[in-house]
Amino acid sequence: MSFFKRLKESVSRTKESVTQKFKSGLEKTSASLVGAMDSVFSRSKIDEDLYEELEDILIGADVGVNTTMEIVDRLRAEVKERKLKNPEELKPLLSEILVEILKDGGSGMNLNPDGLTVILIVGVNGVGKTTTIGKLAHHYREEGKKVLLAAGDTFRAGAIEQLEIWGDRVGVDVVRHQAGSDPAAVIFDGIQAARARGVDILLCDTAGRLQNKVNLMEELKKVHRVIGREVPDAPHETLLVLDATTGQNAMQQAKIFDEATNLSGIVLTKMDGTAKGGIALAIRRELKVPVKWIGLGEKTDDLQPFDAEQFVHALFVEDIEKESKEE
Amino acid sequence: MAFEGLSERLQSALAKLRGKGKVSEADVKAAMREVRLALLEADVNYKVVKDFVSKVRERAVGQEVLKSLTPGQQVIKVVNEELTRLMGGTQSKLELSSKPAVIMMVGLQGAGKTTTTGKLGRYLKKQNKRPLLVAGDVYRPAAIRQLEVLGEQVDLPVFSLGDKESPVRIAEEGVAKAKEEGHDTVLVDTAGRLHIDGKMMEELKAIKDTVRPDEILLVVDAMTGQDAVNVAESFNRELGLTGVVLTKLDGDTRGGAALSVKSVTDCPVKFVGMGEKVDALEPFHPERMASRILGMGDVLTLIEKA
Numbered sequence: 001m002s003f004f005k006r007l008k009e010s011v012s013r014t015k016e017s018v019t020q021k022f023k024s025g026l027e028k029t030s031a032s033l034v035g036a037m038d039s040v041f042s043r044s045k046i047d048e049d050l051y052e053e054l055e056d057i058l059i060g061a062d063v064g065v066n067t068t069m070e071i072v073d074r075l076r077a078e079v080k081e082r083k084l085k086n087p088e089e090l091k092p093l094l095s096e097i098l099v100e101i102l103k104d105g106g107s108g109m110n111l112n113p114d115g116l117t118v119i120l121i122v123g124v125n126g127v128g129k130t131t132t133i134g135k136l137a138h139h140y141r142e143e144g145k146k147v148l149l150a151a152g153d154t155f156r157a158g159a160i161e162q163l164e165i166w167g168d169r170v171g172v173d174v175v176r177h178q179a180g181s182d183p184a185a186v187i188f189d190g191i192q193a194a195r196a197r198g199v200d201i202l203l204c205d206t207a208g209r210l211q212n213k214v215n216l217m218e219e220l221k222k223v224h225r226v227i228g229r230e231v232p233d234a235p236h237e238t239l240l241v242l243d244a245t246t247g248q249n250a251m252q253q254a255k256i257f258d259e260a261t262n263l264s265g266i267v268l269t270k271m272d273g274t275a276k277g278g279i280a281l282a283i284r285r286e287l288k289v290p291v292k293w294i295g296l297g298e299k300t301d302d303l304q305p306f307d308a309e310q311f312v313h314a315l316f317v318e319d320i321e322k323e324s325k326e327e
Numbered sequence: 328m329a330f331e332g333l334s335e336r337l338q339s340a341l342a343k344l345r346g347k348g349k350v351s352e353a354d355v356k357a358a359m360r361e362v363r364l365a366l367l368e369a370d371v372n373y374k375v376v377k378d379f380v381s382k383v384r385e386r387a388v389g390q391e392v393l394k395s396l397t398p399g400q401q402v403i404k405v406v407n408e409e410l411t412r413l414m415g416g417t418q419s420k421l422e423l424s425s426k427p428a429v430i431m432m433v434g435l436q437g438a439g440k441t442t443t444t445g446k447l448g449r450y451l452k453k454q455n456k457r458p459l460l461v462a463g464d465v466y467r468p469a470a471i472r473q474l475e476v477l478g479e480q481v482d483l484p485v486f487s488l489g490d491k492e493s494p495v496r497i498a499e500e501g502v503a504k505a506k507e508e509g510h511d512t513v514l515v516d517t518a519g520r521l522h523i524d525g526k527m528m529e530e531l532k533a534i535k536d537t538v539r540p541d542e543i544l545l546v547v548d549a550m551t552g553q554d555a556v557n558v559a560e561s562f563n564r565e566l567g568l569t570g571v572v573l574t575k576l577d578g579d580t581r582g583g584a585a586l587s588v589k590s591v592t593d594c595p596v597k598f599v600g601m602g603e604k605v606d607a608l609e610p611f612h613p614e615r616m617a618s619r620i621l622g623m624g625d626v627l628t629l630i631e632k633a
């Protein structure tokens with residue numbers, strides 16, 4: 001059975017609305033990525049030129065040189081093993097390799113079943129941390145959980161007010177101090193308030209910081225330490241927010257934020273654009289940090305739990321539909 | 328420092344040529360393969376890389392280079408020249424002739440438009456201008472508040488009509504207000520948007536048609552990957568950009584976006600953002616940047632000595 005068929009079956013097991021969300025959110029990415037591959041797979045034979053053209057496309061999707069080489073090497077090996085001759089057959093094969101890389105390990109959220117769950121959100125400037133917190137708050141509220149936000153970005157102009165507007169929008173409280181105050185103190189207060197109010201999930205915002213700023217990374221470590229000291233096993237999740245438009249620097253971001261705060265997952269935002277977020281593949285392969293959520297827009301419900309099969313299905317959806325019609 | 332990673336990789340790719348008394352075509356080819364990888368790893372768009380490498384190769388294997396007394400150095404010189412050209416050749420300044428002159432800031436979400444609006448206001452104020460900042464983002468939560476705080480920090484007035492009016496009307500009334508109060512420059516902040524969002528791009532066109540800006544600056548995050556060229560091309564096609572501001576160059580990005588955007592839009596990088604604070608904005612100098620990337624301080628002296 002072609003891997004396309006398996007993908008189709010597998011996604012049909014989840015809610016149609018989820019599949020739809022992935023499909024429409026990733027429409028542009030799919031069109032530009034898989035669209036570009038059409039010329040590769042409609043070549044007359046599988047040869048070096050074909051592999052080279054495919055390499056260019058993967059590099060063009062920010063997959064990075066090393067991971068691209070690995071993917072293409074795996075394709076070569078499989079082609080030999082399965083004695084494939086027709087370039088068309090490479091497409092499902094490629095989708096299979098992508099799912100394998102992205103799926104490696106789990107990707108669910110680690111929530112504390114009996115008590116407070118603390119989620120720390122980190123990342124460089126402007127990637128979508130505060131927005132993601134608003135969306136996550138909405139998601140967990142919909143699940144009937146009691147949610148609280150802590151305004152740990154006391155630096156950027158208007159950051160506290162931005163989080164407060166999100167709090168209003170989704171109907172959850174925000175713990176805040178004044179602009180310029182110590183972020184660790186805000187988070188500390190957030191934890192005390194969460195305890196006092198019997199909150200299930202505390203979402204902690206932090207200021208954007210570039211990973212090469214040593215002082216700012218120390219400040220973040222302090223926030224992380226305070227959380228760990230106040231709540232056993234916390235933070236239960238430390239999520240790095242990555243802008244899908246980011247290139248190879250994202251690898252550096254993941255590495256250094258991981259060293260500072262021991263990341264448990266990634267939120268890949270702005271996947272509703274034309275960027276392909278290929279760097280997530282490289283991070284998954286080299287650092288083993290899984291993507292847990294993807295951001296598909298600026299609205300409250302534009303966040304989806306990441307699902308490797310849904311993701312790859314949405315990318316290749318046209319070909320998958322075509323194949324199933326032909327059968 | 329930004330570009331550092333690229334700089335190291337390029338310099339090591341070219342190091343093998345540097346001391347050589349004789350350079351063959353094969354040597355150049357081998358070095359160019361390394362240069363290609365260095366540029367790709369730095370997020371330079373793959374099409375730009377292809378053109379760049381073939382241009383350098385063509386020039387480098389030319390007789391006058393390989394037959395010269397210091398062929399290795401000459402190849403490096405070619406790389407330097409092409410790199411400078413890729414980044415725009417010479418410094419490009421703002422063209423502010425209207426009274427008042429209008430600058431419109433555009434770009435993707437989170438690129439740094441609002442921050443740069445504050446920074447640029449401060450920069451122009453230092454040049455004895457009297458800027459007015461206009462809060463044209465009615466969508467992002469607290470975007471107006473953010474600009475107001477920045478306005479306080481740089482001690483400049485901010486014009487706003489709240490978030491219930493259309494950005495077109497806000498821009499128009501902002502310019503009218505500037506005229507009335509004798510401001511010579513107007514900086515219009517706009518909401519972040521995707522280049523493929525037709526409706527939102529129409530809004531920018533409407534603002535443009537209404538206030539006829541002297542400058543439309545695309546703000547680009549220097550960490551952007553391969554998509555930078557698509558973004559820049561789209562904004563340019565829809566609006567006709569006059570320049571680019573690259574932000575977050577205080578990071579350790581290899582900065583490929585900087586090398587790609589100019590070549591696909593033919594729009595010069597006019598400023599770079601070097602930090603979050605309002606004083607962290609600098610005019611962009613392509614020659615200096617190219618020399619820095621190649622560590623040319625010493626290379627140029629070597630060429631001169633030879």
Ligand SMILES: Nc1nc2c(ncn2[C@@H]2O[C@H](COP(=O)(O)OP(=O)(O)OP(=O)(O)O)[C@@H](O)[C@H]2O)c(=O)[nH]1
Nearest residue numbers: 125126127128129130131208270295296297436437
């Ligand atoms: N299109 C799109 N825009 C997004 C997405 N997520 C966030 N944004 C936008 O990106 C911009 C930056 O988002 P923020 O949430 O302020 O980012 P941040 O990481 O908190 O920024 P700093 O706190 O300044 O570091 C805003 O305009 C958001 O609306 C997404 O998934 N898709």
Ligand SMILES: Nc1nc2c(ncn2[C@@H]2O[C@H](COP(=O)(O)OP(=O)(O)OP(=O)(O)O)[C@@H](O)[C@H]2O)c(=O)[nH]1
Nearest residue numbers: 125126436437438439440441442519575600601602
């Ligand atoms: N380190 C650094 N951070 C910057 C620079 N320019 C902007 N930032 C930060 O990047 C983040 C986003 O900046 P904004 O000015 O809010 O970006 P924007 O383009 O207005 O965002 P939207 O309005 O949401 O589209 C903020 O955290 C800024 O402090 C820079 O040159 N260096």
Ligand SMILES: [Mg+2]
Nearest residue numbers: 129130153159
């Ligand atoms: Mg934020």
Ligand SMILES: [Mg+2]
Nearest residue numbers: 440441464470
């Ligand atoms: Mg803004």
